[in-house]
Amino acid sequence: MSVAEGRTEEASDVRPARPSRMRFGHPRSPLAWLRPAVWLPPAVMLAVLAALWSWGARRLPYLLPPLRDVGSSLTGNPGYYLHNALATLGEAAAGLGLGFAGAFVLAVLTSELLLVRRAVMPVAVVLNVTPVVAIAPALVVAFGFGPAPKLIITGLICFFPILINTATGLRSVPQEVLHVYRSIDAGRIEVLWHLRVPYALPYVFAALRIVFPLSVIGAVVAEMSAAGSTRGLGTAISVASSMNQLPVVYASIAVLALMGVALLLAVTLVERRVLHWHDSAKD
Amino acid sequence: MRRAYGAGRSATVALDDVELTVPPGRFVSLIGPSGCGKSTLLRIVAGLEQPDRGEVLVHGVAPAEACAAKMVGLVPQSPALLPWLSVLRNVTLPQRLNSGAARRRERIPGLAAREAAAPARTVQELLAAAGLGESLHKLPAELSGGMRQRVAIVRAFALRPDVLVMDEPFSALDELTRESLQDQLLALWEEWRTTVLFVTHSVTEAVRLSDTVVVMARGPGRIVETVGIDLPRPRDEGLMRERRFHAYEDLVRDRLRRAWHSEAA
Numbered sequence: 001m002s003v004a005e006g007r008t009e010e011a012s013d014v015r016p017a018r019p020s021r022m023r024f025g026h027p028r029s030p031l032a033w034l035r036p037a038v039w040l041p042p043a044v045m046l047a048v049l050a051a052l053w054s055w056g057a058r059r060l061p062y063l064l065p066p067l068r069d070v071g072s073s074l075t076g077n078p079g080y081y082l083h084n085a086l087a088t089l090g091e092a093a094a095g096l097g098l099g100f101a102g103a104f105v106l107a108v109l110t111s112e113l114l115l116v117r118r119a120v121m122p123v124a125v126v127l128n129v130t131p132v133v134a135i136a137p138a139l140v141v142a143f144g145f146g147p148a149p150k151l152i153i154t155g156l157i158c159f160f161p162i163l164i165n166t167a168t169g170l171r172s173v174p175q176e177v178l179h180v181y182r183s184i185d186a187g188r189i190e191v192l193w194h195l196r197v198p199y200a201l202p203y204v205f206a207a208l209r210i211v212f213p214l215s216v217i218g219a220v221v222a223e224m225s226a227a228g229s230t231r232g233l234g235t236a237i238s239v240a241s242s243m244n245q246l247p248v249v250y251a252s253i254a255v256l257a258l259m260g261v262a263l264l265l266a267v268t269l270v271e272r273r274v275l276h277w278h279d280s281a282k283d
Numbered sequence: 284m285r286r287a288y289g290a291g292r293s294a295t296v297a298l299d300d301v302e303l304t305v306p307p308g309r310f311v312s313l314i315g316p317s318g319c320g321k322s323t324l325l326r327i328v329a330g331l332e333q334p335d336r337g338e339v340l341v342h343g344v345a346p347a348e349a350c351a352a353k354m355v356g357l358v359p360q361s362p363a364l365l366p367w368l369s370v371l372r373n374v375t376l377p378q379r380l381n382s383g384a385a386r387r388r389e390r391i392p393g394l395a396a397r398e399a400a401a402p403a404r405t406v407q408e409l410l411a412a413a414g415l416g417e418s419l420h421k422l423p424a425e426l427s428g429g430m431r432q433r434v435a436i437v438r439a440f441a442l443r444p445d446v447l448v449m450d451e452p453f454s455a456l457d458e459l460t461r462e463s464l465q466d467q468l469l470a471l472w473e474e475w476r477t478t479v480l481f482v483t484h485s486v487t488e489a490v491r492l493s494d495t496v497v498v499m500a501r502g503p504g505r506i507v508e509t510v511g512i513d514l515p516r517p518r519d520e521g522l523m524r525e526r527r528f529h530a531y532e533d534l535v536r537d538r539l540r541r542a543w544h545s546e547a548a
Contacts, residue, residue, distance in 0.1 A: 176359040183329045183357040184442065185350040186380040194376060198367055277367040277422050 065246040070254065073247040080236075081255050087231035088223065089259060091147065092215040095154020099211070103159045104204075107166035111196060112188065121167070128160040132218070136225040145226045154218035158211040162204070169203025170196045202278050205271040212263040216256060298323055298334075299503035305495075307342065307397070310472060310479045312489035312496045314535065316543060320504025321482045322450055328480060329357050329448045342445050342478075344391060349446070352391055353377075353384040356444030356477075358452045362435040364423040371419040374406050374438045394445060401443055401475050409437045413467055429460035433467060440471055447472075447479045454484060462520075465491060473517060486539070490531045491518055498535065500542035507542045510535055 032038050050067060057064040074081060110117040132153060139149040173195045181191055223234025233252045240248035298320040305311050313321040326332045327339055330346035341349040349355050364373045388394055404412075410419060413433045423431050432452060439447055453461040469492065472479060483489050489496045496510045512531055514522060522528055 174361075174363065176361050176363040177365065179326075179329070179331055179359055180357050180363050180438075181377065181380065182331060183350055183355050183448070184353045184377050184381050185330075185347075185384070186377075190380045194380065195365070198365070277424065 063246075065250055069247040070250045073251040074254070081233075081251065084231060084233045084236045084252070085255050085259060088216065088219045088233045088256070091150040091219040091222070091232065092154055094147075095151045095218055096158050096211060096215040098151055099155035099158030099215075100162055102155065103162035104166055107163050107170060107200075108192065110163075110167045111170035112192070117167070124160060124163055128164070132156045133221045136221050140222070140226045145229050149226060150219055150222035150232075153222040154215050157214045157218040161210045161214070162207045165203040165207035166200055169200030172203065173199045202275055205267065205275060208267050209264065209271075212267050213260045216260055216263070220256065298327075299505055301337075301504070301506055303497060303506060303509075305478055305480065307478050308476045309494045310481065310492055312481045312483055312493040313499060314483055314486065314489045314496055314539065315499030315504075316501055316539075318504070319499040319501040321499050323504065325448055325450050325480060325482050328446065329355050342391065342393065348387075348391075351381070351384060352387040352394070353381060353442050354388070354391065354394070354445040356439030356442045356447045358432075358435050358439045358447070358449040360451045360454060362423070362428075362431040364431055364434055364438075366423055369420045369422060370410065370415055370426070370434050371406065373423065373434055374410065374441050377438060377442060378406075397445060398443060401477070406437070406441050409441055409471075410434075412471070413437050427460075429456055429464060432456065432464060436464070436468060436471070440475065440477075444477060447477050447481075449479065449481045451482050451484065453488065461488070466519075468492070469517060486532050486535050487523070490514075490528065490535060491523060496535050498538045498542055500545065507545070508538045510538065 053064060053067055057066045106116075106120060110120055135156070136149070136153050139152055143149040143152065170192075173191075177195060178191070181195060186194070219232065220234035220237070223229050223232040224238045226235075229235050233256055236252045237249050240246075240252065301320070301324065303324075313324060315321050323332065327334055328341065328346055330350040339346055341354060344352075344354075346355070365376070368376065388398075407416075407419070410416060413436070415430065415433060415437070418426060418430065423434070426434070432455075435452065439449075453464055456464065465488065479492075481489075481492060483492075490512055493512050496512060497506055498508045498510065499505065500507045510531070514528065514531065
């Protein structure tokens with residue numbers, strides 16, 4: 001990026017403006033989905049998988065429900081799935097928000113105060129490799145079946161990727177940029193806000209792309225661990241599987257998958273907006 | 284002045300016994316082999332490092348104080364532009380930050396008079412003069428390497444600095460771009476006559492730009508000779524083909540070679 005930008009060798013001082021990124025047929029443009037080369041391979045792949053599923057469902061009816069049953073469960077009772085999906089999404093979003101706020105503040109502290117960095121980072125790395133889902137039952141015992149353990153688990157799962165990425169990003173300001181702003185004696189807060197935070201944004205978005213799906217996992221695991229909870233897709237899955245209602249189980253899983261895709265899409269769209277200046281938002 | 288890295292026997296002495304006085308309004312180049320401490324000297328003047336012994340004064344005040352009053356304009360080797368800001372905002376951001384500097388400037392003796400002598404130019408005018416009038420709202424990634432370095436130079440001038448500190452700003456550019464940036468720098472400088480400390484590897488560049496060329500040697504870093512360049516200004520391309528220009532080039536090159544041999548011996 002900017003470290004190397006002074007070293008590019010250009011014979012001419014003038015360069016034509018970069019062509020528009022959103023033209024038809026561009027790999028990243030939404031209109032690219034009109035091209036068969038783009039939509040055909042995944043469509044064929046899906047058809048093959050569906051055929052395999054149907055074949056399996058005929059051979060092993062106790063393990064795989066027919067796709068038709070899964071579909072009719074979804075269309076027959078959409079309110080049920082919507083209600084539970086919103087509950088899970090709400091827990092995931094709230095936990096993510098908490099984890100993000102905590103991790104971001106701590107990341108700023110580690111970048112500004114060497115002592116905090118030395119104290120926090122080794123502990124963070126150890127906690128990061130501890131599977132948080134394993135703590136879920138203990139948290140349910142401690143905090144009961146209400147929203148508290150769900151928010152804590154989701155928050156914890158999201159916490160470390162955001163902390164580590166943001167802390168790295170805040171320190172990614174090129175040396176020469178720092179020199180320029182130190183030579184005008186810019187204040188710490190000014191350097192943080194005008195240099196460190198913008199340079200950290202690509203790292204923050206990379207973390208968000210990891211953490212959005214993780215937040216859904218956290219919420220589902222928390223719901224499954226809290227045997228008495230009444231809402232959420234995790235609850236729906238564990239209740240339905242205990243009653244051997246396989247179509248409901250798979251319909252819930254399908255809704256979860258759709259939710260994950262939608263979240264990922266949302267992050268990507270916001271990222272392209274915010275980081276239009278960054279390489280990751282191009283090609 | 285002395286500056287060493289590390290301590291004890293493994294210490295590397297980057298600069299030892301360096302003494303240099305630059306009269307205000309002079310264009311001074313530092314030239315010498317890699318490791319002669321010319322960049323270290325520059326970083327000390329820009330307040331980015333402290334000397335171990337001795338002192339540096341920028342117009343009578345310590346570098347830290349000069350930076351606090353935004354008297355130092357730094358142009359590093361890479362343009363060091365912020366990739367999310369337009370050309371215009373890259374130039375104006377350092378003006379907006381450290382807003383306490385205006386008050387501190389008033390307390391620096393003689394600064395007000397020097398500032399009054401500098402031409403009153405808006406950032407837009409400066410950018411237009413640098414050939415960036417069409418690119419005010421472009422992002423750095425949309426510019427060529429040469430254009431980006433022009434923005435970095437305008438960013439430094441826009442601070443109305445008392446001292447301009449430039450660390451090999453043209454070394455990454457090709458020959459033609461480099462010459463056109465030298466033209467631009469000279470044009471700006473002749474209008475402003477601010478004090479310049481310019482680090483370079485190129486003998487031609489040093490002779491073309493400077494009033495004084497300071498030749499340095501390494502092991503430890505020290506000044507071996509100061510060569511005054513007595514050539515008329517403005518220095519256009521024609522001058523670069525004249526014999527007296529080549530004579531100065533040969534002189535500086537000879538001093539450099541001698542410095543090289545003295546350290547080898």
